Amino acid sequence: MQSTPASLPATTPLSPALTLLLATATGLAVASIYYVQPLLGLLSTELGVGSAAIGLLPTLTQLGYAAAILLLSPLGDRYDRRRIIVVKAAALVGALGFAALAPGFAALCVASVAIGLMATLAQDLVPAAATLAPEAERGKRVGQVMTGLLLGILLSRVASGSLAALAGWRAVYGAAAVAVALLIPLLWRGLPRFVPAASGSYGSLLASMAGLWMRHAPLRRAALAQGLLSVAFSAFWSTLALVLAGPEFGQGSAVAGAFGLAGAAGALAAPLAGGIADRRGPQAVIRVGALLVFIAFAAEAVAPASLWLLVAVAVVFDLGVQAALVSHQSVVYSLDAASRSRLNAVLVSVMFVGMASGAALGSALLASIGWRAVPALGAVAALGALVVARRR
Structure with a gap:
């Protein structure tokens, strides 16, 4: 595994607007994991699935997230991180949209795994902020982006439960898909191109x-x-x-x-x-x-x-x-x-x-x-x- 010393042009600033964008995107990405938790009772009734089986949905989401942390997040060192962020965001929109249209429990299980995999977008955005931030302010800027992540965890359950009570569980996934989709052009335009910091095969990247x-x-x-x-x-x-x-x-x-x-x-x-x-x-x-x-x-x-x-x-x-x-x-x-x-x-x-x-x-x-x-x-x-x- 070879590394290159630079991962960004030195002239790229991490402005307050870009920090806010990264924090918002991080919050929406991680919130995708937790939307399902307040919906379990509603889903159990509507899909005709028992309480034990319906618990598979958050479990599969977490397993997808855990697998992607190890298997996908390291790619940010090997490829342009902006492209990875945008592709993952688009895939997350697709996974959330599929969940909103899922015809039954089995399809929703598949969507849950996909949501967990793509929600690791959050773990690409935080290192992006660390790379863009001036060294003297790295802790502060990473903390600001982490605020978005933590608020996403905190508010996701409240938003999901409230919206489901008004419009049903499908509206939760649909609204989440729209919210992430609106961020994609902003991320593509706002983020600079990241020069890959490492070279080598995917296997060597994981082994490293x-x-x-x-x-x-x-x-x-x-x-x-x-x-x-x-x-x-x-x-x-x-x-x-x-x-x-x-x-x-x-x-x-x-x-x-x-x-x-x-x-x-x-x-x-x-x-x-x-x-x-x-x-x-x-x-x-x-x-x-x-x-x-x-x-x-x-x-x-x-x-x-x-x-x-x-x-x-x-x-x-x-x-x-x-x-x-x-x-x-x-x-x-x-x-x-x-x-x-x-x-x-x-x-x-x-x-x-x-x-x-x-x-x-x-x-x-x-x-x-x-x-x-x-x-x-x-x-x-x-x-x-x-x-x-x-x-x-």
């Missing part, structure tokens, strides 16, 4: 990710630390609705959905954390972020049951997780300008493993021990991330 893992100790630390924080993050959010419905809180699904607004704190803090990382170095922000996650979960594990404490925990730990993520991205993107797409793929892949592990462990602990075991798990995972972050 193992080499990047072995060669860069900061990549290993960043991926492991963020993966542990993802365990805590996923354990909380995957069990929250059940915890709130339990005897300690006695709350319904509406309250569980409202907890998603706590994610706004992390989304809005992403550019701030990136700016601090630019000025004072990312390691300090990472350690503070992991410490916030530990304090939040440790307090929840030992304090008396309180809905307001649970809200505060959600705000504080989400802030810590997102601050650490933006700072870890700043570290990773600075390692090798010719390998940013592959570096990002490695980081996100380990995060995905952490998310899956957190969901499984959180659910198992909740069922076998009780709800306090979930924040205890989060505290232990955050402590592990803090230990990893302090290593040199």
